[in-house]
Amino acid sequence: MTTSDSHSKQSLGFRPVFRNGPLAIFASVKLTIFLLALCATTILVGAWCPQEATVGQEKVIEQFGEEMAVNLHNWGITDIFHTPFFLILIAFLSMNMVVGSLDKVFPKLRLLKLPLQFFGPDQIAKMPFNTTFTVGASPAETLEKLQIKLQQRGFKTVVHGNQLAAEYGKIGRYAPTITHIGLLSLLLGVTITSWTGFSGFKPVRLGDDLSFKDSEHSKQWIGKLPTWKVHVDATRREDYESGEAKQWYSDLSVIDDKGKVLDKQQISVNTPLEYKGVDVYQSSWGLDQLIVSFNGHDKTLDLRQMGKVYAAFLPLDSETVLIMSLRNQTAPLRLFAKRPEWDAPKMISEIPQGKAVNLGAVEIKYVRPVPVTGLQYKSDPGLPITYIAFGFIMLGVLLAAIPFRHVWVSVSKDGAESGSAVSIGGRSKKAKVGFERLITKIVESMKHELPPPVVTTAIDPESEPSINPTASRSNESNV
Amino acid sequence: MSDFQLALTNTAGVSSVMSFWVFVASNGFKKYHDKMMTAASIVMGIGFVALTLAIIARGVEAQRFPLANLYESLLWFAWATMGGYLALATAYGIRQLGWLAAMLAATMFLYGSWLPANQQTISPLVPALVSYWRQIHVPPLIVSYAMFFLSGLSSLLELFHSRRKVSLGLSVGTIVLAFTAIGLGTFTSVDTKWLQLLFVGGSLLGTIGAYYTLKIKSGEPNQKQAELYDDVSYRAIAIGFPLLTIGIITGGLWANHAWGTYWSWDPKESMALVTWLSYAAYIHLRIHHEASAEKLSVVSVAGLLLTLLTYLGFNSLGFGGLHSYGKFK
Numbered sequence: 031m032t033t034s035d036s037h038s039k040q041s042l043g044f045r046p047v048f049r050n051g052p053l054a055i056f057a058s059v060k061l062t063i064f065l066l067a068l069c070a071t072t073i074l075v076g077a078w079c080p081q082e083a084t085v086g087q088e089k090v091i092e093q094f095g096e097e098m099a100v101n102l103h104n105w106g107i108t109d110i111f112h113t114p115f116f117l118i119l120i121a122f123l124s125m126n127m128v129v130g131s132l133d134k135v136f137p138k139l140r141l142l143k144l145p146l147q148f149f150g151p152d153q154i155a156k157m158p159f160n161t162t163f164t165v166g167a168s169p170a171e172t173l174e175k176l177q178i179k180l181q182q183r184g185f186k187t188v189v190h191g192n193q194l195a196a197e198y199g200k201i202g203r204y205a206p207t208i209t210h211i212g213l214l215s216l217l218l219g220v221t222i223t224s225w226t227g228f229s230g231f232k233p234v235r236l237g238d239d240l241s242f243k244d245s246e247h248s249k250q251w252i253g254k255l256p257t258w259k260v261h262v263d264a265t266r267r268e269d270y271e272s273g274e275a276k277q278w279y280s281d282l283s284v285i286d287d288k289g290k291v292l293d294k295q296q297i298s299v300n301t302p303l304e305y306k307g308v309d310v311y312q313s314s315w316g317l318d319q320l321i322v323s324f325n326g327h328d329k330t331l332d333l334r335q336m337g338k339v340y341a342a343f344l345p346l347d348s349e350t351v352l353i354m355s356l357r358n359q360t361a362p363l364r365l366f367a368k369r370p371e372w373d374a375p376k377m378i379s380e381i382p383q384g385k386a387v388n389l390g391a392v393e394i395k396y397v398r399p400v401p402v403t404g405l406q407y408k409s410d411p412g413l414p415i416t417y418i419a420f421g422f423i424m425l426g427v428l429l430a431a432i433p434f435r436h437v438w439v440s441v442s443k444d445g446a447e448s449g450s451a452v453s454i455g456g457r458s459k460k461a462k463v464g465f466e467r468l469i470t471k472i473v474e475s476m477k478h479e480l481p482p483p484v485v486t487t488a489i490d491p492e493s494e495p496s497i498n499p500t501a502s503r504s505n506e507s508n509v
Numbered sequence: 510m511s512d513f514q515l516a517l518t519n520t521a522g523v524s525s526v527m528s529f530w531v532f533v534a535s536n537g538f539k540k541y542h543d544k545m546m547t548a549a550s551i552v553m554g555i556g557f558v559a560l561t562l563a564i565i566a567r568g569v570e571a572q573r574f575p576l577a578n579l580y581e582s583l584l585w586f587a588w589a590t591m592g593g594y595l596a597l598a599t600a601y602g603i604r605q606l607g608w609l610a611a612m613l614a615a616t617m618f619l620y621g622s623w624l625p626a627n628q629q630t631i632s633p634l635v636p637a638l639v640s641y642w643r644q645i646h647v648p649p650l651i652v653s654y655a656m657f658f659l660s661g662l663s664s665l666l667e668l669f670h671s672r673r674k675v676s677l678g679l680s681v682g683t684i685v686l687a688f689t690a691i692g693l694g695t696f697t698s699v700d701t702k703w704l705q706l707l708f709v710g711g712s713l714l715g716t717i718g719a720y721y722t723l724k725i726k727s728g729e730p731n732q733k734q735a736e737l738y739d740d741v742s743y744r745a746i747a748i749g750f751p752l753l754t755i756g757i758i759t760g761g762l763w764a765n766h767a768w769g770t771y772w773s774w775d776p777k778e779s780m781a782l783v784t785w786l787s788y789a790a791y792i793h794l795r796i797h798h799e800a801s802a803e804k805l806s807v808v809s810v811a812g813l814l815l816t817l818l819t820y821l822g823f824n825s826l827g828f829g830g831l832h833s834y835g836k837f838k
């Protein structure tokens with residue numbers, strides 16, 4: 031920003047709020063750029079290294095080996111988003127955002143209320159982009175034609191005597207304010223959630239309850255946990271024909287502490303249960319246990335997921351293992367036996383649910399599988415604010431793509447006949463080249479549509495408009 | 510895949526290669542330069558239309574939104590690259606970006622066609638991906654990546670016209686190196702640790718080198734052209750940034766809808782945020798007049814590398830997460 035630029039801004043009513051004092055350093059946009067870059071780098075490292083908090087320590091060891099994993103752990107890289115370094119970085123960025131927005135972004139709104147100014151040829155000649163031309167039409171006619179052309183291209187125009195001022199994309203100037211209001215609201219929403227919200231995950235077997243006792247929340251927490259619970263009435267998996275999972279469903283009941291049913295909802299991936307500010311999501315699914323009966327005695331076996339099937343292992347003697355495998359909830363149970371001298375397990379039998387087979391003296395009945403539904407739950411009281419923030423941010427960055435443009439024109443009588451000398455200039459904060467092409471086009475069409483100047487003047491009408499490419503960024507002001 | 514769809518996709522692929530060669534050749538024929546440039550743009554336009562139809566045909570065939578695996582996303586990327594170039598070329602009357610854009614689109618076609626068949630066929634979706642949110646969330650991201658690539662390529666032309674040849678050479682070398690790492694990671698079994706090092710180390714050294722060699726000028730800059738490509742580069746980012754923002758936020762909305770949390774530090778999610786923060790830094794750098802066009806060009810090239818890492822690097826260089834398109838080695 032040049033000095034003259036900031037002078038003009040101050041004379042127009044732009045006043046940084048935090049010019050002095052301890053907060054002044056946080057108003058710096060250089061600091062913003064530095065913090066954004068540092069933040070990006072830190073998150074990049076966090077994206078590269080598996081995070082203990084999300085995938086567990088084993089994953090880190092698997093990827094880097096024991097020794098390196100320990101080092102990464104000690105350096106804080108395996109849980110980088112909870113390190114003091116990262117939290118302080120976020121605190122600095124937040125501080126920078128609040129102070130910077132109040133100091134540099136919001137005050138500029140005032141500038142938008144200022145009326146358009148008018149300029150003469152000398153001032154126009156100093157603009158980042160300017161040119162002059164002459165035509166053989168009266169100043170009034172020339173100005174009117176120019177005005178129409180600018181209006182056709184979306185400019186708002188004001189005429190004052192033989193001067194014209196036009197602007198385009200003023201709405202784009204609201205972009206920084208709207209974006210930053212969004213960013214600050216996001217900060218607020220996230221803080222509210224962190225102080226009063228909770229979340230967690232629990233695999234719940236069919237027939238069991240989900241309670242919120244073990245939920246996670248932040249250290250500064252001042253919220254309250256609900257006393258009601260969620261009962262799993264039913265849960266199932268729906269497959270594609272190829273056998274891959276297509277959808278998981280769970281029928282849930284909300285029950286109070288006395289067991290009274292308060293609500294019933296079916297959930298699936300993408301459709302959660304919503305009750306009193308708590309959402310319960312279907313996040314995973316599996317077969318957890320297997321109930322079989324041996325000669326009428328029920329036995330519950332744990333199932334393990336092995337690729338596409340679930341299996342339970344039951345040692346019969348020191349060498350023989352009985353393997354029971356299930357493809358899904360409705361498929362029959364397959365029995366295999368494995369002995370060390372066999373290459374592969376041998377299939378013994380297939381039992382549909384509710385049926386039994388006799389193996390020697392033992393009657394084995396497949397009673398039922400016990401599915402488990404992975405329930406993710408959360409209460410996010412800051413969410414409405416966060417969502418509004420998302421809206422503001424999206425709107426703001428979209429508006430930021432609109433270039434804000436100014437055009438000034440001054441027309442004077444040229445020669446004795448009805449001729450006009452036109453000075454036209456302006457600036458565009460963004461898409462500068464497009465702007466210059468646009469003005470050049472307008473100038474060309476003016477020269478084409480109006481009669482050529484009758485008297486020869488110092489400016490040769492045949493020549494290219496004398497485009498002055500001094501359009502350096504530093505010359506642009508933020509008016 | 511039906512023959513019709515295959516024919517359309519091939520037409521698009523061949524068009525991108527052809528328009529690349531016509532663009533390149535036009536620089537050798539002074540007399541026919543403009544005509545050939547126009548011809549190249551027209552060929553690119555034909556490819557764009559063919560690809561649009563191919564993507565629609567794929568969606569009709571699959572009875573779902575045609576953006577569910579890496580192959581389909583590459584088609585979208587090539588589509589956005591071609592469309593983005595055509596739009597920028599129309600707005601700015603630039604042509605030299607054409608051969609770079611055509612080369613990029615052709616590279617993506619080639620990369621897509623080399624993928625194993627199981628990535629190309631129309632496969633059913635895992636439960637997490639069955640949602641209308643997918644069509645809201647993914648297209649803006651892919652288009653934003655394409656815009657960031659176009660911005661980076663435009664920055665290369667800016668460096669060329671401002672006669673920062675050393676810096677330009679380093680930038681191009683770095684981009685080629687990064688693509689090589691991705692290629693090796695996808696099609697060979699070279700240890701991904703080395704490839705990560707090659708990509709990240711190369712990119713760091715390359716961009717730092719490109720930044721510090723900006724001082725070296727060889728010849729008189731073509732100020733007008735340099736300014737033009739600087740502006741195009743900024744424009745592409747100005748379009749890409751809101752799209753990235755929308756993509757990330759709608760992803761958050763989807764995740765919140767599906768899993769109850771809008772942010773979970775999944776690697777791909779984090780990478781998109783890294784890209785977003787970096788371009789936010791770029792935008793503030795630009796607004797605050799603190800950097801010359803050349804410096805901004807190097808930043809935009811760095812942005813291209815980050816985008817590449819976010820888009821393809823995470824799959825091929827062995828980063829995991831929910832968003833990976835799956836392993837295909």
Ligand code: HEM
Pocket residue numbers: 057058059062123124126127128129130131134135138205206209210213426427430431508789792793796
């Ligand atoms: C962290 C501290 C931040 C500070 C101090 C800051 C400061 C500023 C300032 C001074 C402006 C210029 C306002 C104007 O010219 O009227 C601006 C514009 C803007 N900022 Fe920030 N910013 C910060 C973070 C962010 C972040 C994280 C984003 C992410 C999207 C962002 C997005 C924008 C956008 C989109 C604009 C408008 C750009 C344009 O008009 O092209 N800012 N910011």
